[in-house]
Amino acid sequence: MPRQREEGNVGTEHGRWGEDVASEFLRIHGYEIVERNARPCRRDRRIEIDIVAYDRMYDVMVFVEVKQHSERSDRARRLWSVDRRKLDLLRRACRAWLRNERWQGGYRFDVIEVYGAPRSSGAPEIDHIPNVRLFVKGEKFVDWAA
DSSP: OOOOOOTTOHHHHHHHHHHHHHHHHHHHTTEEEEEEEEOOOSSOTTOOEEEEEEETTTTEEEEEEEEEESSOOSSSOTTTTOOHHHHHHHHHHHHHHHHHHTOOSEEEEEEEEEESOTTOSSOOEEEEEOOOSOSOBTBSOOOTTO
């Protein structure tokens, strides 16, 4: 049975704060937040998509993984914690969401890294990394480089 995080856990608090910051960032930039903390895999409830958002400008659904770091460092660098295992889990979750919602349009995967902490004096720094290669060629995927 998977271990549940305690409500008072600092990591949980920081993660939730990072997702709030990322959601607000997306809203300000014209995205519509469709769902947060989506768990589309009925058989494996541990798999979660942090944010599902709709990008009106490009008419695509965007799956967003949020990474929160207290500060910038060599240990907290771009995409450091999104390893192959995490990518595989995210790919499964995104495919399940697309199937469950019967979404027929384009989609992409983004990562938002939030540097800062709740109740800190400075504003958080945000890195939005769009179009991270998560899906294999041949899927209905928006390729910004093409």
